[in-house]
Amino acid sequence: MTRFVVNRVAGMLLVLFLVCLFTYMVFFLLSPDPAVQICGKNCTPERIDQIRENLGLTDPFLTQFWNFLSGLFAGRTYGGGIECAAPCLGYSFQTSQLVTDMIVQRLPVTAVVAIGAAVLWLLMGVIGGLLSAVQEGKFADKFIAGLTLGGMSVPNYVLALALQYVFVVWLQVLPFSQAVPFADDPVQWFLNFILPWSVLAIGYAASYTRLTRANVIDTLNENFVRTAKAKGLRPDLVWRRHALRPALTPIVTIAGMDFAGLLGGALITETVFGINGVGKLAADSITKNDQPVIMGVTLLAAFFVVVGNMVVDLLYSVIDPRVKAGAPA
Amino acid sequence: MSQLLKANGLSVSFGAAKVVDEISFGVPRGGTLGIVGESGSGKSMTSLAIMGLLPKGGKREGSLDFDGTELTALSEPQMRAVRGDRIAMVFQDPLSSLNPYYTVGTQIAEAYRSHRSGVSRKAAKQAAIEAMERVHIREAGRRVDDYPHQFSGGMRQRVMIAMALSTDPELIIADEPTTALDVTVQAQILELLAEVQRDTGAALILITHDLAVVSEVADELIVMRHGKVVETGSAEQIFSDPQHSYTQALLDAVPRIDDSIGELRTTGGKA
Numbered sequence: 001m002t003r004f005v006v007n008r009v010a011g012m013l014l015v016l017f018l019v020c021l022f023t024y025m026v027f028f029l030l031s032p033d034p035a036v037q038i039c040g041k042n043c044t045p046e047r048i049d050q051i052r053e054n055l056g057l058t059d060p061f062l063t064q065f066w067n068f069l070s071g072l073f074a075g076r077t078y079g080g081g082i083e084c085a086a087p088c089l090g091y092s093f094q095t096s097q098l099v100t101d102m103i104v105q106r107l108p109v110t111a112v113v114a115i116g117a118a119v120l121w122l123l124m125g126v127i128g129g130l131l132s133a134v135q136e137g138k139f140a141d142k143f144i145a146g147l148t149l150g151g152m153s154v155p156n157y158v159l160a161l162a163l164q165y166v167f168v169v170w171l172q173v174l175p176f177s178q179a180v181p182f183a184d185d186p187v188q189w190f191l192n193f194i195l196p197w198s199v200l201a202i203g204y205a206a207s208y209t210r211l212t213r214a215n216v217i218d219t220l221n222e223n224f225v226r227t228a229k230a231k232g233l234r235p236d237l238v239w240r241r242h243a244l245r246p247a248l249t250p251i252v253t254i255a256g257m258d259f260a261g262l263l264g265g266a267l268i269t270e271t272v273f274g275i276n277g278v279g280k281l282a283a284d285s286i287t288k289n290d291q292p293v294i295m296g297v298t299l300l301a302a303f304f305v306v307v308g309n310m311v312v313d314l315l316y317s318v319i320d321p322r323v324k325a326g327a328p329a
Numbered sequence: 330m331s332q333l334l335k336a337n338g339l340s341v342s343f344g345a346a347k348v349v350d351e352i353s354f355g356v357p358r359g360g361t362l363g364i365v366g367e368s369g370s371g372k373s374m375t376s377l378a379i380m381g382l383l384p385k386g387g388k389r390e391g392s393l394d395f396d397g398t399e400l401t402a403l404s405e406p407q408m409r410a411v412r413g414d415r416i417a418m419v420f421q422d423p424l425s426s427l428n429p430y431y432t433v434g435t436q437i438a439e440a441y442r443s444h445r446s447g448v449s450r451k452a453a454k455q456a457a458i459e460a461m462e463r464v465h466i467r468e469a470g471r472r473v474d475d476y477p478h479q480f481s482g483g484m485r486q487r488v489m490i491a492m493a494l495s496t497d498p499e500l501i502i503a504d505e506p507t508t509a510l511d512v513t514v515q516a517q518i519l520e521l522l523a524e525v526q527r528d529t530g531a532a533l534i535l536i537t538h539d540l541a542v543v544s545e546v547a548d549e550l551i552v553m554r555h556g557k558v559v560e561t562g563s564a565e566q567i568f569s570d571p572q573h574s575y576t577q578a579l580l581d582a583v584p585r586i587d588d589s590i591g592e593l594r595t596t597g598g599k600a
Contacts, residue, residue, distance in 0.1 A: 222425065223420060223422060223425040223426040224425065224426055224427055224428040224429075226382065226420070226426070227418075227420060227426045227427065227428070227436075227489075227492075228428070228439075229382055229412070230380055230382060230412060230413060230417070230418045230420075231412070231413035231417075231439060231440040231443060231492070232409045232410065232411070232412035232413030232414055232440070232443055232444060233409075233413070233439065233440075233443050234409070234443070237439075237443070241428075241431070241439075242428055245430050246428070246429070246430055249430075320429075320430065321429065321430060321432075321476040321478070322429050322476070322478050
């Protein structure tokens with residue numbers, strides 16, 4: 001087990017290192033002079049030189065990359081006396097803020113969006129899938145199949161705008177979103193999140209419904225379910241112990257990874273609903289070409305995906321006795 | 330010997346297809362009935378029909394008299410009380426027939442507990458250990474907490490047998506219990522079934538395509554083909570003097586070590 005964790009962490013660090021290297025190359029080498037980009041339209045050559053100096057762009061690439069990496073672990077000081085504590089993801093000259101701070105401020109909202117959406121889509125997906133499996137081939141199954149097809153094919157932004165129009169503008173059952181802290185007005189806070197949660201959840205719920213349905217139907221045809229029946233077990237026990245557990249285990253895995261992906265920010269949904277999270281930060285930074293921020297968000301997303309993967313692997317070795325941590329799958 | 334189970338005109342059909350066609354047989358109390366036939370002959374469907382566990386769409390007709398109870402007339406909850414308690418089953422592939430997510434002890438105890446009300450978890454586990462000891466699984470007290478994948482094929486089948494005998498059933502149905510196993514292990518499992526039968530006095534229905542297997546343990550034999558019984562009789566009688574040409578062909582299809590090398594004979598069925 002310990003060896004497994006050590007191996008996985010080493011692999012994880014390698015992946016993150018490669019992501020760092022790649023994003024660094026894309027944003028600071030392949031794109032046009034970052035200093036010019038950062039400087040904007042009304043720019044003087046002196047200011048460009050100043051930015052180059054401050055960013056360390058005059059150094060050779062490897063030195064720059066090394067500075068970036070060591071900044072992640074040990075912090076760094078930019079020219080011009082800007083202190084950036086570890087983990088230093090860079091400095092945004094456009095907003096004059098540290099990238100790490102910008103992300104940390106927005107992470108809680110993104111987490112709220114991701115958690116709420118995950119709860120919702122797991123509930124909808126598992127319940128819908130179970131219902132279809134039980135009613136296989138009957139009306140409910142076909143009806144749900146139609147819904148999932150719709151859920152999978154409607155793009156997020158269309159769904160977001162449509163729901164906003166229906167519930168906020170037309171029916172007026174939900175208020176326009178206003179940024180309020182939870183402590184000030186919990187009700188408004190909660191109402192704010194209903195639509196974003198739903199929009200994100202619907203797409204995922206559709207695929208989870210199909211997955212659950214397929215898994216449950218497959219499992220019910222397993223020989224061990226027949227054995228359970230042959231023992232004379234009550235049908236509810238056959239279901240609970242012998243059908244659900246094997247059928248739902250893979251769903252836990254996928255949910256973990258999808259959730260980790262969402263922690264990196266839901267770009268479209270956050271933008272449409274004006275939620276000031278990591279996704280909106282990414283979208284704004286892309287429009288403004290604020291490269292250190294784009295890179296920071298990219299690294300953060302990669303970090304969550306890699307960590308999420310590892311957590312799921314570890315979890316799997318706990319919930320499936322056949323998977324022994326450290327043994328090849 | 331009086332009959333424990335008597336099937337009379339038992340049929341199983343899926344829509345228009347009759348996979349078991351009005352067969353009749355009897356299982357003597359404490360005795361062994363062998364059901365022989367090639368794949369597709371309807372022998373497994375016969376066993377599932379007795380258990381009331383036919384796959385979706387399967388229809389059962391005829392009569393099944395089990396110790397004076399008409400099984401076909403029982404409601405599902407009544408049948409559930411019989412299943413696993415008075416009639417237990419051992420399936421062909423022990424790996425897929427055991428749930429990979431639970432320890433073998435849990436799975437044996439589950440059968441035991443569901444038919445004994447008010448049995449504590451601890452007592453059920455003890456019963457599972459005892460059942461495992463009866464099928465000669467070494468260090469049963471430790472292995473009870475192992476998962477199916479940690480056992481070898483033969484040991485898994487012993488676990489299945491332990492599960493079946495834990496409730497002291499009157500009838501054990503073993504559907505191709507040795508087919509998925511190595512030849513050397515096959516003999517051990519057959520011996521074990523015979524031993525269990527001697528010890529508990531349970532009757533046994535042994536379903537197989539392997540004549541060598543039934544010849545060792547069965548008292549009575551029925552030979553099935555295309556859902557019909559083509560021959561019935563004592564094992565000796567059928568082996569020494571097969572009446573039906575199909576039985577003859579089935580016997581001839583078994584390669585013998587002293588045969589001259591030539592083409593293997595088939596039963597001429599559409600396998």
